[in-house]
Amino acid sequence: MATELLVGAFATPEALLAAARAARAEGLKVRDAYTPFPVHGMDEALGLPPSWLSKACLAFALTGLSIALGFQYWVSLFDWPMNIGGKAFSASPALLPIAFELTVLFAGLGTVGTLLVSRGLLPGAKPSRGGLGATDAAFLLALEVPAGGPAALKAFLTEHGASRVVEAGGAR
């Protein structure tokens, strides 16, 4: 596979942020950044659109809410109505704690699960950019090689403080 990307390794998140901002300012195409922890401001520096995970979160939350309310209403109205303190079978305040808990549980687990599946972070996954220590301790910036060749790009990365620059294929 032809060289598509140049990956620069930076020592600090600040250096990585600065390099990402500079790359976008110079019109270079940033493929991705790899950090061992979330870096504040990285979204804006990479020009990423808002995450669609919040939509998944809402969908899971509504699912949890529907399941909790549906199941409780079904049990207390149809399957096993019980007279508790003379309250109506459909008395809704009693259903809310479970509705709340299941909403939060579904939203939380569902969002994390969606993240893991959509990013391919399942057990047995191979570390991407493993050679450079991505997802371990390195701060990496992957830039797409422009038509003119990698030389200028390499100079750019080194100039912005990359300690190592390697060529890589386009696959993750």
Added chain:
Amino acid sequence: MKSRNGLLDRREAAFLWALAAAGAAAFAWGLYAAPARTWGAVLIAAGMLTGLAAGALALTAILHVVGAGWHGVIRRVPEAMAGTLPLAAGAVALVLCGAHHIYHWPHAEALLHDPVLRAKSAWLNLPGMAVRSAVYLALWYAGYAWLRGLSRAQDEGAAGDPAAAAGTARAVSAGLLVVFALTFSLSSIDWLMSVEPHWFSTIFPWYQFGGAFSSALAAAAALCIVLRRRGVLSELGPAHLHDLGRLMFAFASFWAYLWFSQYLLIWYSNIPEETVFFAARSTGGWLGMMVASLALNFAGPFVVLLRADSKRREGPLLLAAGMMLAGRAVDLCVTVMPAVAPGPMRPGGVEPFILVGAGALFILAFDRVFRSAPAVPRRDPYLVESLHHV
């Protein structure tokens, strides 16, 4: 060059003084026309003012304790809100003057026929209430004055080591929060829960804290935005608003969680001595006010602030802050009024004037304290982090 530092210009201050005067006139007229409701409105105003000042004090202390790196830019706002404690103390003093109109328990003839009130009179009596109120407010003011002094030591040109001041502020805040948890709980019981002296709820102080802290966060966010629009807090960025918005969102939910916790247990066990509180507040038009309280304190801000980007923008934040501040007033009204002026709910004539007047005085007092110091503590050791907060 001395740039503008305050929130208000002369014309705005004069307008707010006029509103305060209108509130005072409404209070005087109300004493003659409808004393019970007027004194009830004074208690609501005192609840708002103590909640805003004490909530802001707790916010300042929490930001110090957790070492919040982002908060340097906005710190002077909650600090100056806490500096309005003397105004809140004045409102509490007024409440004590009208205690006979507001509370049932200071009436000697009520005690004669009421063994429950007699048993509670060891705590619920006017001298005790006055002493305790003075102690709460004095402790809060002492905490405020100490933290304010340490914060002023981080100003440009101040003597002393700003890093040492930050360390001391952290330790002082930790102690203050312990004192605050105890005194705020007791003050909620004294000032608010005792309007229904037979009724009790162990979660009531928490629920009041949720309301007070939410309103303080809402006011802090709104004041930050208005200050930036006037070119005073120009360093305030979307990330600071995002953090304030997240706190508002969290504590609107926290308030609802506590409101519902109180309601659920009382509804479920269905014991008359507990349900009396909600029975009086779900008839005669009060149910609508209770629903309005839930909508303004929780549902509205929840929907408005749910999206990440709406917490970073002025419009949605101002809308949510307005709802939460109005919601706090409605919540206090539902707590206080059915006990002070029993019977069906009737739209108020004097109450809105008194509340708006109290709000005007709060803004004037805030402006006075805020003006007395630079808008940002320039030697705060975390300020660089706060300025680059994204």
